[in-house]
Amino acid sequence: MNKTWLIIQREYLTRVRNKTFLLSTFLTPLVFVIIIAAVILITVKSVNEEKIAVGDKDGVLKEYLKSSKSTSFDFIANADTALLSKDYAAVLLAPGNGVNKGDQFEIYSRKNLGVMTEESIRRQVNDAVQTRLVTQMGNISKEAYDSIKKAARATDLNTKVVGEGSEVTSGNSGVAYGVGYATSFLIYITLFLYGSMVMRGVMEEKTNRIAEVVVSSVKPTQLMLGKIIGIGAVGVTQFLLWIILIMLMSTAVGAIVPPEVMEQVNAANRGMPGAAMTTQTNDAVMMLAKTSSTLGTVNWPLIIGCFLFYFTFGYLFYAALFAAVGSAVNEDPQDAQSLMFPITLPIILAIVIMINAITQPESSLATWSSMIPFFSPIVMMARIPFGVPGTVPWWQLGVSMALLVAGFFFTTWLSAKIYRTGILMYGKKVTLKEMWKWAFKKV
Amino acid sequence: MEILRVEHLVKQFATQRAVDDISFSIQQGSIFGLLGPNGAGKTTLIRMITGIFYPDAGDIWLNGHRFDPINDVIKIGYMPEERGLYKKMKIGEQATYLAQLKGMRKPEAMAAAKAWFVRLGMESWWGKKVEDLSKGMSQKLQFVTTVMHEPKLIILDEPFSGLDPVNANLIKDEIYRLAKEGATIIFSTHRMEQVEEICDQIILVNKGQKILDGTVADVKQQFKEFLFSIELNDTEGLSSVDGLFDLLQSKEKKVVVRLHDGVSNNQVLQYLMANDRQIQSFHEILPSLNDIFIKLVEGTPTARQFLQGAV
Numbered sequence: 001m002n003k004t005w006l007i008i009q010r011e012y013l014t015r016v017r018n019k020t021f022l023l024s025t026f027l028t029p030l031v032f033v034i035i036i037a038a039v040i041l042i043t044v045k046s047v048n049e050e051k052i053a054v055g056d057k058d059g060v061l062k063e064y065l066k067s068s069k070s071t072s073f074d075f076i077a078n079a080d081t082a083l084l085s086k087d088y089a090a091v092l093l094a095p096g097n098g099v100n101k102g103d104q105f106e107i108y109s110r111k112n113l114g115v116m117t118e119e120s121i122r123r124q125v126n127d128a129v130q131t132r133l134v135t136q137m138g139n140i141s142k143e144a145y146d147s148i149k150k151a152a153r154a155t156d157l158n159t160k161v162v163g164e165g166s167e168v169t170s171g172n173s174g175v176a177y178g179v180g181y182a183t184s185f186l187i188y189i190t191l192f193l194y195g196s197m198v199m200r201g202v203m204e205e206k207t208n209r210i211a212e213v214v215v216s217s218v219k220p221t222q223l224m225l226g227k228i229i230g231i232g233a234v235g236v237t238q239f240l241l242w243i244i245l246i247m248l249m250s251t252a253v254g255a256i257v258p259p260e261v262m263e264q265v266n267a268a269n270r271g272m273p274g275a276a277m278t279t280q281t282n283d284a285v286m287m288l289a290k291t292s293s294t295l296g297t298v299n300w301p302l303i304i305g306c307f308l309f310y311f312t313f314g315y316l317f318y319a320a321l322f323a324a325v326g327s328a329v330n331e332d333p334q335d336a337q338s339l340m341f342p343i344t345l346p347i348i349l350a351i352v353i354m355i356n357a358i359t360q361p362e363s364s365l366a367t368w369s370s371m372i373p374f375f376s377p378i379v380m381m382a383r384i385p386f387g388v389p390g391t392v393p394w395w396q397l398g399v400s401m402a403l404l405v406a407g408f409f410f411t412t413w414l415s416a417k418i419y420r421t422g423i424l425m426y427g428k429k430v431t432l433k434e435m436w437k438w439a440f441k442k443v
Numbered sequence: 444m445e446i447l448r449v450e451h452l453v454k455q456f457a458t459q460r461a462v463d464d465i466s467f468s469i470q471q472g473s474i475f476g477l478l479g480p481n482g483a484g485k486t487t488l489i490r491m492i493t494g495i496f497y498p499d500a501g502d503i504w505l506n507g508h509r510f511d512p513i514n515d516v517i518k519i520g521y522m523p524e525e526r527g528l529y530k531k532m533k534i535g536e537q538a539t540y541l542a543q544l545k546g547m548r549k550p551e552a553m554a555a556a557k558a559w560f561v562r563l564g565m566e567s568w569w570g571k572k573v574e575d576l577s578k579g580m581s582q583k584l585q586f587v588t589t590v591m592h593e594p595k596l597i598i599l600d601e602p603f604s605g606l607d608p609v610n611a612n613l614i615k616d617e618i619y620r621l622a623k624e625g626a627t628i629i630f631s632t633h634r635m636e637q638v639e640e641i642c643d644q645i646i647l648v649n650k651g652q653k654i655l656d657g658t659v660a661d662v663k664q665q666f667k668e669f670l671f672s673i674e675l676n677d678t679e680g681l682s683s684v685d686g687l688f689d690l691l692q693s694k695e696k697k698v699v700v701r702l703h704d705g706v707s708n709n710q711v712l713q714y715l716m717a718n719d720r721q722i723q724s725f726h727e728i729l730p731s732l733n734d735i736f737i738k739l740v741e742g743t744p745t746a747r748q749f750l751q752g753a754v
Binding site for chain 2: 003006007010014018204205208209210211212213214215216217218219424426437
C-alpha cells in the first residue's frame with residue numbers, strides 16, 4: 001500500500017506540475033467566462049440606440065408605441081423612405097403612409113435589420129396595436145389595461161409533486177432537466193478525458209521500457225492502480241480549480257460589466273417588464289429568476305453526493321479498461337484506436353440513452369440502463385435530479401451503485417491480468433482475442 | 444555461503460517451455476554468468492528470480508529462505524535488457540523515486556543517489572531530464588538506479604550493450620568493486636567472450652534447459668582438446684610424431700600441436716629438447732566458451748547461428 005501511495009504521488013505531481021496542465025486549467029475557465037461576457041455584452045449592446053422614424057398620420061400607434069432604450073420611435077408627419085438618409089436606422093410606415101400602399105405595417109431600412117431588432121419592433125408594434133384595440137373596444141383606460149397585463153404576466157404556474165404520504169414538494173422538471181443534462185455530460189467528458197490520459201500513461205511506461213524496472217519493485221496491479229488513482233486525483237483537482245476560477249471570474253465580470261446593464265438585469269429580476277429591456281431579453285431573465293428560485297427546491301446534497309459517487313466509480317470502472325488497452329498497445333497509436341473501440345462504444349451509447357432517458361426518466365430503457373455499470377454513471381445521473389425516491393426509487397439507486405462498485409472490482413481484476421501480461425509484451429500486434437486469453441490464463 | 448538456490452524451476456508459456464527444469468546455486472560475492480543464445484529462456488528465468496513471474500513449478504531460495512517477492516525486492520537490483528526511464532522526470536528525482544519503490548526511505552534514497560552521482564561524475568546532471576541525456580549517460584543512470592539501494596543480489600541483463608569502451612570499463616570496475624564488497628552479481632548475456640574475463644561461475648542454457656554448469660576454468664578444462672601453442676627458434680622439418688602429437692599448424696616460428704591421449708606435456712618438451720630445438724614458449728590453448736557452446740549444441744540451428752556469429 002505504501003508503494004502504491006508513492007506511485008499515486010508521482011503520477012499526481014508530475015502531471016500537476018506540467019505546463020500543459022496549468023495552462024489548460026487556468027485558460028479554460030477564462031475562455032468560458034470571456035465567451036459568456038461577450039455574449040451578454042453583444043446582446044445588450046446590439047439592440048441599443050436604434051432610431052426609427054414612424055409615419056403614422058392616422059394615429060394608430062401614436063399613444064401606444066413607446067420608445068425604449070433599445071429603440072426610440074420618432075413620430076414624423078409625412079414620414080417617408082427619404083428619412084433613411086437622415087440618421088434613422090429604419091422607417092416604420094403604418095398602412096397608407098408614404099410609399100406604403102398596402103394594409104400591413106411596413107418597415108424600410110438601408111441594410112437588413114438585426115434579427116433581434118426586427119423581432120423587438122414587431123413585438124412592440126403588436127403590443128401597441130393590441131393595447132389600442134382593447135382600450136378602444138373594451139372602453140377601459142390605458143393605465144387599467146397596463147395593470148391587467150402586468151398582473152397576468154406575474155401569474156405563474158406552480159408545480160407541486162405529491163410524495164408518499166401527504167408531503168408536497170415544489171416541482172422542478174425544468175431544473176431537473178438542466179441539472180441532469182449538465183452532470184451526465186460532465187461525467188461523459190471526464191470518462192473520456194481522464195480515461196485516455198490513463199491509457200497514454202500506460203503506453204508511455206511500456207514504450208519507455210520503464211515498466212519492467214518498476215514491476216521488479218512493485219506488483220503490476222499496484223502500478224496500475226497507482227496510475228489510475230493518481231490521474232483521478234488530477235481530474236478532481238482540475239475540476240475543483242475550474243469551479244473556483246469560474247466563480248471568481250463571474251464575480252469579476254459582474255464588476256466590469258457597465259452598471260446600466262446590471263440595472264437592466266436587476267430591474268427585470270424585480271419583475272418590471274418592459275421597463276428598459278426588449279421583451280425577449282426580459283423573458284430570458286425572467287426564466288433565469290424563476291430558475292434560481294426553484295434551484296432551491298432541488299435536493300442538492302443528494303445530487304452532489306451521487307455525482308461524486310458516479311464520477312468516482314464511473315471513472316475507476318472505465319479507467320481500468322483504458323489501462324488494459326494501453327498495456328496491450330505497442331508503439332503504434334493506430335492500434336490503440338482499434339482496441340479502444342469496445343470501450344468507447346458503451347460510453348457513446350450511454351450518452352445516446354441519456355438523451356432519451358432525460359425526457360422520459362421513468363421509461364424502462366432509462367430504468368434498466370441506469371443499473372448496468374457500463375451506462376449507469378451517465379444515465380443514472382440524468383435521472384436522479386428528477387427526484388429520489390420519486391422518480392428513482394431507493395432500491396434502484398442502491399442496485400445501480402452496488403453493481404457499479406462490483407463492476408469496478410471486476411474491470412480492475414480483469415484489467416490487472418491483461419495489464420501484467422501486456423506491459424512486458426513487445427513487438428507483436430495484439431488482438432482483442434489475445435487480450436481476452438491473457439485475462440483468463442494463470443500467471 | 445549460498446545466496447541464491449534455484450531448484451527445478453519450470454515456466455510454461457502457451458506454445459513452449461521457456462524454462463524447463465533448471466537448477467543451480469550461486470555463492471555470495473561471486474560473479475555469475477547466465478549464458479545462452481537469444482530466446483534460450485534467460486529473461487524468463489530472471490523474471491522469476493526478480494518476482495515478476497511466478498514459476499509454474501520449482502523453488503527459489505534467497506539467503507537460505509524461500510523467496511518472497513514482496514519483501515525480498517529490496518535485496519535485489521535488476522537492470523533489464525530493455526532499458527527504461529521516465530523521459531520527462533528529473534534525474535535526481537527519478538533515482539530517488541525508484542529507490543523508494545524498492546523500499547528505501549526518502550532521505551536515505553536522496554543521500555544514496557547523491558553519493559552515486561558523485562562517484563560516477565554525474566552530480567551536475569541532478570536537475571536535468573532524461574530526454575536531455577545521451578545514450579551513454581542514461582545507461583549510467585540506469586546502472587545507478589539498479590544498485591543504489593545496496594542490493595545483495597544484482598542482476599544485469601546485457602549490461603554492456605550500447606556502452607562505449609570507456610563507460611563499459613567504468614561499469615565493469617563498479618561491478619568488481621560491488622562484488623568485492625559482498626554483493627553477488629548475475630550477469631546475463633549471449634556474448635560469451637564478455638563473460639570469460641569477468642565471471643567466476645557460469646551456467647549455459649539453451650532452449651530452456653541447462654546444458655553446462657561450473658567455474659569458467661573447470662568448464663574450459665572439461666572441454667580442452669589438448670592443444671598447445673609452441674614457439675621455437677626454428678620450426679624447419681618439424682612434423683607429426685606417432686604416439687606423441689599431431690602437428691596442426693605451422694606458421695613461421697609458431698606451431699600448434701594436439702597431444703595424443705595419455706601424453707604428458709613433459710614428454711613433448713623432452714622430445715623437442717632431444718631434437719635440439721630451442722623452446723621460447725609453450726602453453727596450452729583452452730577453448731573459448733563460444734567454441735564450447737557450439738560444440739554442445741552441434742548440428743542444431745542454434746549452433747549454426749553461433750558459428751556465423753563467430754566468423
